[in-house]
Amino acid sequence: MLLIRRGLEPFKNKWALPGGFVRVEETLDEAARRELEEETGLREVFLEQLQTFGAVKRDPRERVVSVAYFALVKPSAVTGATDAAEAKWFSTSGVPALAFDHAEILATALDRLRGKLRYQPIGFELLPPKFTLTQLQRLYEAVLGEELDKRNFRKKVLSHDLLVPLKETHRDGPHRPAQLHRFDPAKYERLKKKGFLFEI
Amino acid sequence: MLLIRRGLEPFKNKWALPGGFVRVEETLDEAARRELEEETGLREVFLEQLQTFGAVKRDPRERVVSVAYFALVKPSAVTGATDAAEAKWFSTSGVPALAFDHAEILATALDRLRGKLRYQPIGFELLPPKFTLTQLQRLYEAVLGEELDKRNFRKKVLSHDLLVPLKETHRDGPHRPAQLHRFDPAKYERLKKKGFLFEI
DNA sequence: CCAAAAGTGTTGAAACTACACCCATGG
């Protein structure tokens, strides 16, 4: 996940989720996209409203209600040109103490991601356009936090008839090169809309 | 669903979802519970944040962001003493035109309810403490909008080992009386917390 | 005795789990 180090009080020098204020003339979704682009330079990523946090004292200065969003972003795609003073990618296992109630927000986001991954094909947002089945499996294992059986995983994924094998292979070290795949865009969109039937 | 008829402009005399403003010294959840109690007199019901709606012109007067909640309430439990000038229960099939973007909010809530019903035991919030398996099945059919096979439904529900058959029966017309059941509270709470494993 | 809802089992198909070996390559 992408965190920024706060430059101002309160919680000065603590890590926090990136965020900002909604403008009067933009929707919540637009505000989230704008902030994300300011932080990462990325557009056109998966972005979804997570939940709204409204505990009374969550900001010690005054009452603040935050509408949290979560985006799925490939770290490799972030070119480094960020808005914030200091921004850094963290893995789910090595999260530092966070400012405000951001730890709670993060936990909620992870729960949601794990839940969604099981019945929606959102994992693919995190992969490059061409990928190997092993990369896809590693992604699922990272998010779900458990190991998956290689043969069963492949059977399941391929049974959805969503992946197109490419003519290219991915060479990576002293072993047999891996078949590259991409999504069938039409089928992918249909599944994403309907939401249904993924489950690994 | 419970709708109220608006007494003031804008959308005067249109039906709308019940709602109100969050106070500075209360959380969002507290505000939702307070409003619900003012409308229906009910406390201790299932209540969950749905989503936050923030389109720019959703209220023609000024910019308003609404944090929508949905509650599961037995209409029979509402004693009639409501806050609003006119309140009425509607079925999902006979919804009138709604004020603001409330039709969108309602559609979102129904989607969520249908989704949740499949993997969380929330349907039970809508039943009396003692109920028959047929009542439970009717509830699932109403929410999911499809007919279910009686034998398969019973097998599935009973397999969760969540229901306790009572000594009483439910007499209701010229036919065999139905066995009444209640939930095993401990198992029910555990399932509700964990969320997992329901699926009909 | 009749109408109406309650209650109950089986079978074939499909999906899931567990599991072990050969393949192609770079060094």
Add this chain to the structure above:
DNA sequence: CCATGGGTGTAGTTTCAACACTTTTGG
């Protein structure tokens, strides 16, 4: 030639869907 990850098939078990008749009661 060897170490490394890529790739493949099967069998036993479990779960799912489809389907029809008997039971108990009130009128």
